[in-house]
Amino acid sequence: xxxxxxxxxxxxxxxxxxxxxxxxxxxxxxxxxxxxxxxxxxxxxxxxxxxxxxxxxxxxxxxxxxxxxxxxxxxxxxxxxxxxxxxxxxxxxxxxxxxxxxxxxxxxxxxxxxxxxxxxxxxxxxxxxxxxxxxxxxxxxxxxxxxxxxxxxxxxxxxxxxxxxxxxxxxxxxxxxxxxxxxxxxxxxxxxxxxxxxxxxxxxxxxxxxxxxxxxxxxxxxxxxxxxxxxxxxxxxxxxxxxxxxxxxxxxxxxxxxxxxxxxxxxxxxxxxxxxxxxxxxxxxxxxxxxxxxxxxxxxxxxxxxxxx
Amino acid sequence: xxxxxxxxxxxxxxxxxxxxxxxxxxxxxxxxxxxxxxxxxxxxxxxxxxxxxxxxxxxxxxxxxxxxxxxxxxxxxxxxxxxxxxxxxxxxxxxxxxxxxxxxxxxxxxxxxxxxxxxxxxxxxxxxxxxxxxxxxxxxxxxxxxxxxxxxxxxxxxxxxxxxxxxxxxxxxxxxxxxxxxxxxxxxxxxxxxxxxxxxxxxxxxxxxxxxxxxxxxxxxxxxxxxxxxxxxxxxxxxxxxxxxxxxxxxxxxxxxxxxxxxxxxxxxxxxxxxxxxxxxxxxxxxxxxxxxxx
Numbered sequence: 001x002x003x004x005x006x007x008x009x010x011x012x013x014x015x016x017x018x019x020x021x022x023x024x025x026x027x028x029x030x031x032x033x034x035x036x037x038x039x040x041x042x043x044x045x046x047x048x049x050x051x052x053x054x055x056x057x058x059x060x061x062x063x064x065x066x067x068x069x070x071x072x073x074x075x076x077x078x079x080x081x082x083x084x085x086x087x088x089x090x091x092x093x094x095x096x097x098x099x100x101x102x103x104x105x106x107x108x109x110x111x112x113x114x115x116x117x118x119x120x121x122x123x124x125x126x127x128x129x130x131x132x133x134x135x136x137x138x139x140x141x142x143x144x145x146x147x148x149x150x151x152x153x154x155x156x157x158x159x160x161x162x163x164x165x166x167x168x169x170x171x172x173x174x175x176x177x178x179x180x181x182x183x184x185x186x187x188x189x190x191x192x193x194x195x196x197x198x199x200x201x202x203x204x205x206x207x208x209x210x211x212x213x214x215x216x217x218x219x220x221x222x223x224x225x226x227x228x229x230x231x232x233x234x235x236x237x238x239x240x241x242x243x244x245x246x247x248x249x250x251x252x253x254x255x256x257x258x259x260x261x262x263x264x265x266x267x268x269x270x271x272x273x274x275x276x277x278x279x280x281x282x283x284x285x286x287x288x289x290x291x292x293x294x295x296x297x298x299x300x301x302x303x304x305x306x307x308x309x
Numbered sequence: 310x311x312x313x314x315x316x317x318x319x320x321x322x323x324x325x326x327x328x329x330x331x332x333x334x335x336x337x338x339x340x341x342x343x344x345x346x347x348x349x350x351x352x353x354x355x356x357x358x359x360x361x362x363x364x365x366x367x368x369x370x371x372x373x374x375x376x377x378x379x380x381x382x383x384x385x386x387x388x389x390x391x392x393x394x395x396x397x398x399x400x401x402x403x404x405x406x407x408x409x410x411x412x413x414x415x416x417x418x419x420x421x422x423x424x425x426x427x428x429x430x431x432x433x434x435x436x437x438x439x440x441x442x443x444x445x446x447x448x449x450x451x452x453x454x455x456x457x458x459x460x461x462x463x464x465x466x467x468x469x470x471x472x473x474x475x476x477x478x479x480x481x482x483x484x485x486x487x488x489x490x491x492x493x494x495x496x497x498x499x500x501x502x503x504x505x506x507x508x509x510x511x512x513x514x515x516x517x518x519x520x521x522x523x524x525x526x527x528x529x530x531x532x533x534x535x536x537x538x539x540x541x542x543x544x545x546x547x548x549x550x551x552x553x554x555x556x557x558x559x560x561x562x563x564x565x566x567x568x569x570x571x572x573x574x575x576x577x578x579x580x581x582x583x584x585x586x587x588x589x590x591x592x593x594x595x596x597x598x599x600x601x602x603x604x
Contacts, residue, residue, distance in 0.1 A: 014482035021484035025399060028391025029409060032454060036412040039419065039427045039451070046430065106326030114323060123327065125586075126334050132505075132582045133337065134512025136555045137575045141337060143559055144568065170333060201316035224418075231420020233515040234556050258422050258515075263560075265426065266519060270434060282426050289418050293411075 040286070047283025050276040056080055061280065065246050069274035080277045084246045086284070088254040091161050091247065092236065093229040096168035097176075097222055103169075104176035104225075105211075105218065111177075112184040113192075113206055130174040139238035142167040147239055154251045159241030162250040167235050172225035179224055183217020184210060216299050223299070227292040231285060233258035257281045338579065345576025348569050354577075357527060358554065359564065367574055369525040372541065373442070373548035374511055377521060380446035380544065381510050385453045386503065392454070393461025398487055417455035424452045425516035433520060440547040445521025452516050457506050464498030465491055501593035508585035512578055514552035522547030523557055551578055 011019075050056050055077060064081030072078055107127075111119030146166050151158030187210050195205040211218070241253025242263055261281055268275035352366060359365030392413075400406040428448030438444045468491050476486035492499075525548060528541040535542045549557065555574045558567040 014485060018482045018484040021487070022399060025391045025395035028388045029395045031388055032392055032416065032458065033409060033412055035451060035454070036416050038431070039416070039424070042427055042430055043423065103326055103330055106323045107330050110323050110327045114320065122331070126331055128505075128586060129338070129583070130334055132508050132512070132586055134514065134552050134578055134582070136514045136552045137341065137512070137578060140555055140559060140571050140575050141340065144572075145340070170337070173330065201312045203316040203319040204312060207319070227418050231418075231422065233420065233422035234518075238556070238559055258420065261422055261426065262515065262518060265429070279426075282423055285420050285423050289420060289423070290415065293415055293418055 043279070043282055043286050046276070046279035047286075048280075050080070050273070050280040054078060054273045054276060056277070061277075062086065067244050067277075069277050078273050078277075080273075080280075082257070082277075082281060082284070084244060085255055085257045085260050085281065088161060088164075088240070088247050089230060089256040089258070092164040092168055092240070092256060093226050095161065095165040096172055096229045097226045099165065099169045100173045100176055100225060101222055104173055104180050104221070107177050108180035108184055109206055109210075111181050113202070113210065127174045127177055130170065131178075135171065135232060135235040136238075138167050138171055139235035142235060142239040150251060156251050157241060157253055158251070159239060159243075159253045160249075160251040161240070161247055161254055163239040164236045164254075164256070165250075167239055168229045168232060171232060171235060172229050175228050176221045176225040179221030180214075180218050183214040183221065186217065187213050216302065219299050220296050223292050223295050227289060230288055230292070231258065233262050237262050257285055261285075341572070341575050341579050345572040345574075345579075348573030349576060353573055358525060358570075365564065365566075365570060367551060367554060367570070367577065369528065370549055370551045370554040370574070371577065372530075373521070373525060374550040374552070376542075377442055377445050377449065377517075377548065377550055378507055378510050380442060381449040381453060382503065382507065384446055385450040385457055388450070389454055389457035389461055390499075392458045393465060394487060394492075396458070396462040397465035398483075398491070413455045413458060416451070417459070421452055421513060421515040424448060425519055427451070428516065429519035439545070440520065440522030440524075441545045442521055442548045443544040445517050445548065445550075446544070448516045448520040449510050449513060452513060453506055453510055456509070457502060460502030460506070461495075461499050464495035464502065467498060468494045497593045497597040500596065501589045504585050504589035504592065508582045508589075511581060511585070512552050514550070514556050517550055517553050518556070521550060521553070523549050523553055525549040525554075 050061070051058050057077070060077075061080055061082055063083055064079075065083040066079050066081045067084070068079045070078075107123060111123050142163055146163050147158040149158070150160070150163055154162075191209050191213060192205055195209045196202075200208070236256055237259035240256055240259050242255050242259055243253035244255050244260070245253065247254040261278055265275070265278050268278060354366060354371065355368050356366030357368055358370060396406075396409070400409070425448055428444060428451065432438045432444040432447055433440060472490050472494060473486055476490045477483070481489070526546060528543075528546065529539050530541045534540050535544070537543060551574050555571045555578070558564045558570050564570060
């Protein structure tokens, strides 16, 4: 009797497997969450040290343009001003997005509205390959083609924001295109039918109906592209010139947050001020990435409300 | 202007834009292959890199890239699989799931250099793993996890709900339904995702500079003892990958034939990634046809 009772009350093998499997899945997802928390915590605590431990003024850090972490100013505070890098980072990002967006929207319109068949057959692989080319290869091509080209036309060294922009343009193009395609595809078919039935031409339909109703999606696409451009390190580092100067024009050597980080973090000693200041740059990168994320969410929410009402 | 003419002009412009983009890609790939393929010789693929003299090869870098890719997949695939199954099958529609999705999004949008620096801080410094293949593989896992997880989740979600209902109505447990019905059905999509992410990992450099290191000490390819510092399998040795090598010879400019080395290496990278891309397409289609009755 006890034997049977025990057997009946015991979990079956399938149930135990079920619990085990579920637990494993929970652990995996837990690992990812822990990882994200860890990254945020470590980078933030390292990045803040410049301001808490070394008493650098945050405002001064963001708005002055001298980067000499080993020397002190008259008040005994180290001179670290990240403005040139911040300006350069934002310039290349905005310019790249500005150049890439028309191309991306054009390709996306072609893929969804004009020739869906050829779009899927020809352009989908093109976009995928553009994503697949590693960033160092982009950097190498920039170094051996774009930089000499710009040197030839504008004189100077050829390194600078313009070269960075051109390299980033190709790199963010697939990101913006893919997401724009998704948002154009999400426009309901009856919008198109209604517009065409009213006698609008294809372009009128695209311009006045489809692009308008896909605007939140396209904005999201552009922001994702900008996030990629902002965080891209090596390709930019290879063509930007890495001079810690305020960029005077588009063809003078400059330095972005990411390029400064990649070149210098190995040359400084952990825990010293020059090193801490670099971690603050990493913190800026992290915060910008979070900001782009929030922007996307914000647009997504507003877009949804518009569609619902 | 007449709307019809505007329509024609706009269509023309769009065609021109598309042609430009295709031309850019054709030009890029053509440029790399045209310049790089002549540099790829047997000697180039099988000899050691030289720092200060011309004629160096990429044997160690190529092997390191492949080994690192393998380790990364071994570490990241099971975690991504578990997380993907959780999101696709177990996650309820509540605020916890919302937080989880947000953190995965945040992780996937982090710049790879930040991920690399975090790896440097945590693995290389705090955990004292030094510049090593293992540090590199874990850093690449951080970088690979969100994309792979989302891909697996999407593949599993694309399996029709009927399949799950059928499994459960036959009295299978949840876990059996997932592992025996849903995962096999989603496998083509998962495999495609894994191969595509391999391409990404293979070309990644920013996350590796400060985790796997920038030097390739000479190793012996006959020493199979994984714990021996000299062995090619030892995961605790520093390992410069192909992508890092291209970056390094270009920025340090001490190697006389840097241009030839980088064009050759770029061509190798591109060829491998082309193989991954085509392979993903082919394998995905092939398995899909084999497992379903679809044509």
